Amino acid sequence: MPDLLIELFSEEIPARMQAQAADGLKKLVTDALVERGLLYEGAKAFVTPRRLALAVHGLPGRQADQREEKKGPRVGAPDGAIAGFLKSAGLSSLDQATVQSDPKKGDFYVAVVEKPGRPTPEVIAEIIPAIIRSFPWPKSMRWGSGSLRWVRPLHSIVATFGAEGDEPEVVRFEVDGIVSSNITYGHRFLAPAPITVKRLDDWMAKLEAAKVVVDRDRRKDIILADAKNEAFANRLELVEDEGLLDEVAGLVEWPVVLMGAFEERFLDIPDEVIRATIRANQKCFVLKDPATGRLANRFLLISNLVASDGGAAIVAGNERVIRARLSDAKFFWDTDRVNGLESRMPRFQSITFHEKLGSQAERIERIRRLAVEIAPKVGAPAALAEDAALFCKADLLTEVVGEFPELQGLMGHYYAQGEGLAPEVAAACEEHYKPQGPGDRVPTAPVSVAVALADKIDTLVGFWAIDEKPTGSKDPYALRRAALGVIRIVLENGLRLRLADVFTGHFKLADQDIIRTANEARIKRVEDALGDQGGAVVGNDVAMWVSRKFGDRTADSRSIDLLSFFADRLKVHLREHGARHDLVDAVFALEGQDDLFLLVERMTALARFLDTEDGRTLLAGYRRAVNILRIEEKKDGRAFAGPTDATLLKEPAEERLADAIEQVKGRVAAAVAAEDFETAMTALADLRGPVDAFFDAVTVNDQDPALRENRLKLLDEIRAATRGIADFDRIGG
Template identity: 50%
Template sequence: MPQLLLELFSEEIPARMQAGAARDLHRLMTERLSAAGLAFEQARVFAGPRRLTLVIDGLPEATPDLSEELKGPRTSAPDQALEGFLRKTGLTREQLTERDGVWFAEINRAGRPAAQVIAEAVDQTVRAFPWPKSMRWGSGTLRWVRPLKRIVCVFGSEVVAFDIDGIASGDETQGHRFLGSGQPFAVRDFDDYRHKLEVERVILDAAQRKARILEGARAVCAAKGLELVEDEGLLEEVAGLAEWPTPILGAMDPQFLDLPPEVVRLSMKTHQKYFAVRDPLNDRLAPHFVVVANVEASDGGMALAAGNARVLSARLNDARFFWDEDLKTGFDAWLKKLEGVTFHAKLGTMAERVERIAALAREIAPLVGADPDQAEQAARLAKADLASGMVGEFPELQGIMGGYYLRAAGSADAIADAVRDHYKPQGPNDQVPTAPLTVAVALADKLDTLVGFFAIDEKPTGSKDPFALRRAALGVIRLVLENGVRAPLRAVFTLRFETIIRQLHQQGRAPLEAAVEGLRPSIGEVQADQAQRAVTWTDRSEGFAVWVLGEADEKARDLLAFFADRLKVLLRDQGKRHDLVDAVFALGDDDLVRIVRRVEALEAFLATDDGANLLAGYRRAANILKAEAKKGPLPEAGAIDLAALTLDDERALAVSVAQARTDVDAALHAEDFAGAMASLARLRAPVDAFFEGVLVNSDIASERENRLRLLMQVRDVMGRVADFSQIGG
């Protein structure tokens, strides 16, 4: 079957847009071809600095012939209905057939040449291409990321002819801007196209460009006894900047190495797209860099390296200026400056946020084994570097620079480390801090973010999460689990919600109606300035206090449910079942460490025959109780009348349930969840025997009530471990 080769050749495409553009080209073209009836074997897509390329193998030469039967109106329907059906089908009344009083139309459509379908699909794709940013040039209406120059469209051995805003399709493309011949050349198919591009110094595949960069950069470093500081993000970017990438080792002024290494690396990466270089003898940065050129210089790149070194020196001089000025300014001035920086219109300034974090860090400190005074001090300093010149230039260094500045000022290492690392973990692969002081500040920072935005109802919706609350919650969960922090989350949430809700109303940032609705008769002293929308509540307002506590408790439950969802995501990524998280959370436990241990024990229990069979027994008991409850009230829970138990199987179950309750309670108290599951496992045989040998719905009322109570006890003792009704499968 013929092959389709499509190339869209333009001026330089920004590197950050190339991967997305490749996916969009693949998606749009394959969807349109498939919708038109053109099946294919495989589709590959490539993106580079000046071209997007799509190759599709195994396309037929034409779409298949189609034949379908359409059902129309009844023969007794009004003429208007029939006329509409005829317009839809393009047929006349004589061409219709009638069966059982209904009109039917048989539509036969001949297949279309694939080239015709391809031309339409390319035109529609190009005109509707979803670039993040695009431009229009000349007098045409076409928009593209940069001016579109050529379109190669070859199907089989023939050019698919079409025109888009004066750009005619063809079989000619161009090679490297500087290293190529400078002349257009024709291509027959993908293999020919790829080979000729390489001759013209263009590497089509981004993965091959990355491999060439990495191999070459390592080689030029090794030649000097150095090591490349690898950076996957930077590698991805520079692979989109050069069609024929050539790594060159350059030298920088060694005096800049007394700057923090993160500053040097970020200056190289952000401004110049250079790789840093390490000296393996001391594992510190070396006074060198690797630049990826798009040319092969005749002097081996010496002049190019020297020019890039001069540009880097200018950048690093700027960084040194920020460093020196920041050391002169210091934390007091930065903290004062935060008073004028708005964190959020409803949540106040950064200075107010710092106060909240400091208070919360002090509360958390004893839970993680940190000193409360140090935790409060570190939290008060954690956000100060946001007002520094260096972080203003490099926002990625927030926290990191605060740690350096604190060390330069003679602060204790533990406090400097806590400031440096309090944003961690910022992603699923980020390292989790373990130092108690750092854990306290990191937890306080993330919890304040979550409580604050939940308090003002700025929660994530669908795929939208503008304040990164899902990431913050996952950060809290990882900090808690990986450090074994035993914290009653709901109590922490409620206390913080109560504090922040009071602050919002005292400072007039919450609407009057929300607080007063339904409570006005019971509120004592309320002073409201409607013009200012400011509300002042007195501490003697009992109604308001009740309302605040209710609001705080409701929002705490809401946030805890949000944590349950995030925990399910984390555990699912680890291969655990999310329904088990629901079953444990339903008990009202808010200790994440204990919850995960329960989930792990429950998962292991259900993987056994005893667990699976007991779950089936639980469901049978629950279904019987549910059915009986529909008939009338169930008997009151209480002790079993052993004298009324007439069968051995029910007496055996009554004894086993009583023993299981004692054993399960003891195991749960000791947090021996595996032991609790083992106690439940011993119920399996008596439960199975009960259902085999005992009729629950006895005609004798006392027997029926006792047996229902027995099933209620089975349900309740199992419910002490987890809510088994939440478990699927």
């Protein structure tokens, strides 16, 4: 079957757009083909800095013929309706239509419209120009006098169609003056002459000979293999960087790995700063000396050509730029160490964290106070947690972090270490940002844990206090990530932390800063309008204004709301690890469930219990009891709440059930108080037999109203017994 080859040849496509563009071209073309009845066997997209291409295999030579019956008006309909029908069906007279009968609607006209399939090249010639003109580039440009917008000026279009062994035909079309052909071009410098191509294998082979590797994954493999070999030949190790590898593969069509060097004096700079400098400015890989474990004064660059001088001039140019950049980095590093972290702290007073939450200095103070509160709960010395919280943000004002924001935290570690601060404090300066994503590790050192929790909880409480919560897909302050960070830190460290108490206390602290910030802004606005006298007048009215604005906002109610948000995040986290989210709901529904570690322990034990025969049977019995209870409560318009009246227990089965409930309640309460959830589940399992026996032997809706009410209360007692473990109403399945 024939194959299609499309190549769009242009000026350099930005590397960051290439992968998405290749996927987009493949989807747009294949969807359009299928929509027109042209099914295919396979498709693959290719992209290099100067070309975007697609090969579609196994297309039919033409569309299948189509036969469509078009229903018309009733026989005897007005002339206008008849004329419209004939026109839409492409008929010249009613003699070309047939008459069909409908028992309900009578006789009506039907036209059989035959649509012969068109040759596939003809269909492609319609599809491709439309896709090119509307291609969804993130950014595009227009050049010359034409109207076409493309990511960079488009020079030529290859479009061939044909079967293996045949001479393919050129699919003829034109886009803004560019006529499709079978002519492409090789490497800009090494093989710029025009090349005539046929189909995919011929196109790939001829471009390879013209110094163009069209397969992006193969270019990546070549770069990685050559880089490792070059490093090994110099007794060094490549520091692999997948993100950089993706980027440089999009910058070259014929990758050539070259090695450069820089002065050893720059090795005094931290390795991460050297790597960030070389990566950001020259897109080069760094190398490690296996003997020392630190970076070597070498780097690898990826050239796009084979130079006549072996690449000496290219290497020299990169060395010159890297030398200048490392000189700047060394200056920043030395300057930062001279000034010290503490000297930067006063500057935070003039930096706004958020217009409603005050300055960075106020935020740091909130983190300090919260870290001191959390420290004893996580086994951290309060004094060290306080020092770490005070200095954890200081590196944000350093020169190195100003140049490379991605090094925040890490540089704080280096500076704190250099100033002789406690190792725990230095580590916390780096680790308090963690985890920053699902694949990032969580801090385990107690001081780091205390500051990390304080930092994330302050962020959540602060934005909750000013009602800046995530909505739908929008989360500008990364509050979901902060909540997941807290959850992972608590669970992976096995921490026992009552979040409701922490939230409530911190809401009160945050409100003080919110009120102060709002007051200051309000007074300033009035002073700007009325002068100092106006400011004095408004100052007397501040208390009343604050009361009106914040009087209905309680810390407890917002803590409950924030805990609900944590429940949702916990469900997401546990679901990713195979847990049932309905069990999280069932446990979270109980009062006071703000100890995440204990909650997960309880949920895990509940999941194991429900996987047993006792658990499944008890759940079925529970649902039967609750369904009966709900129906009767709705019928009577009132609730039937226990306890039962022992004198009204007439049947042996209901007496045994009542006794079993009382015993199970006590055993469950004792086991839960001891945090022994396995024993609590074992106790709950003892209800299975009495519940089954009750439903087999006892009629709940007895004719005696007193007996009926007492038995309904007994059903409520079953619900009350299970509430010691979870809210079984929320368990699905």
